[in-house]
Amino acid sequence: MSKKQLIDYVQNFVSLNDDEAEQLATAFNEVKIKKRQFIVQPNFTNQHRSFVIKGAFRSYAITDNGQEHTLQFAIENWWVSDFNSYIYQYPATLFIVALEDSILLQIEYEKEQELKKSNHKFETFFRIMAEKGLAFEHRRILFDLTHDAETRYENFLLNYPNFVQRVPQYALASYLGMSTEFLSRLRNKKTRKKS
Amino acid sequence: MSKKQLIDYVQNFVSLNDDEAEQLATAFNEVKIKKRQFIVQPNFTNQHRSFVIKGAFRSYAITDNGQEHTLQFAIENWWVSDFNSYIYQYPATLFIVALEDSILLQIEYEKEQELKKSNHKFETFFRIMAEKGLAFEHRRILFDLTHDAETRYENFLLNYPNFVQRVPQYALASYLGMSTEFLSRLRNKKTRKKS
DNA sequence: CAATTAAAATGAAGTAGGTCAAGAAAGGAT
């Protein structure tokens, strides 16, 4: 059952007894999402925090001139949301779309607040998630500031080899802060070198 | 007294009774830092979380070719640390330096863990800090991905007008992801337009 | 307050990466 997967994940950070595991499990709802389906859209408040059981997602913004810019990817055992929309409960600016047929476990904002209030352990868990997320983004910002396009791509390959096959190239390019044409050239340069 | 300033800050997010406020106050130590003094350096583990009572700080990395890249600024009522070093307690990669004569309140890593364990409210407080930090960095990444150098500078001016006078220009340029010369040109273009 | 050092400004030349346009390849739908 998919809830087992979430509980196992949470147990990596805080140890839950049977009652607590049950409490956690019932707070989340399983939903199936078809490829190309949106779970968050601009102007609608992001109501849920979502844990990916199976599948892949992408969060991105669209600028006035129509360009897409990817903020995040998520596959199995990652969380996705428009975080600004979710924690402040105001309208989203991001799109979040399924890149494959997917399964999510979702918790509602109010339900999450109850959970955290009811038990110190859940508060600790979400604190750790936020801290790890923040540390991750610090590493990302610093890496992006200090490396050129080619190095950023190679670093992504190295750290997330399993993402690369599941994510469209134009989306990866926009995540790494370069044009899709430029990433195409980088790739071909590389494969040509190899052979 | 400077601890009052911290307690007031914390009260914005969780409400503390007198005992709790006292507990918080005694967990922190006040330290004076001279301009140009480092509070964090690469290879040394970042032992403290620091709250700025007075003054200004800058965290940055230096690349192999000697270039500096600024990750963060902090003035009164902001927190500073090499967050990756602090939360994982491994060696820092960043420098953190005082830009002015400053006063900090610092808590040691272990002391912070005790505080969080001892009282749900402190856990909640640090959870909120991390979430706000993460939401902030999401906004930053997205803005940087979607705007050119001039717009990034103008946005900084707009959002942090009080930082601009206190931060050297080369540091701001490296925070905004451009060369110091280019920022200089942007500025002069602007002031010339005004007059 | 003079001397020294660090930061900011400016010009000239170079480049990493972008944009535009058109074709090739790959996925989905029927």
Add this chain to the structure above:
DNA sequence: ATCCTTTCTTGACCTACTTCATTTTAATTG
């Protein structure tokens, strides 16, 4: 299978921004 749409590739040209070198200005320190 075939048609239609989306994604990827490639070439030619362009520009936002960098780098280097030098001068000017501002900030520190004795």
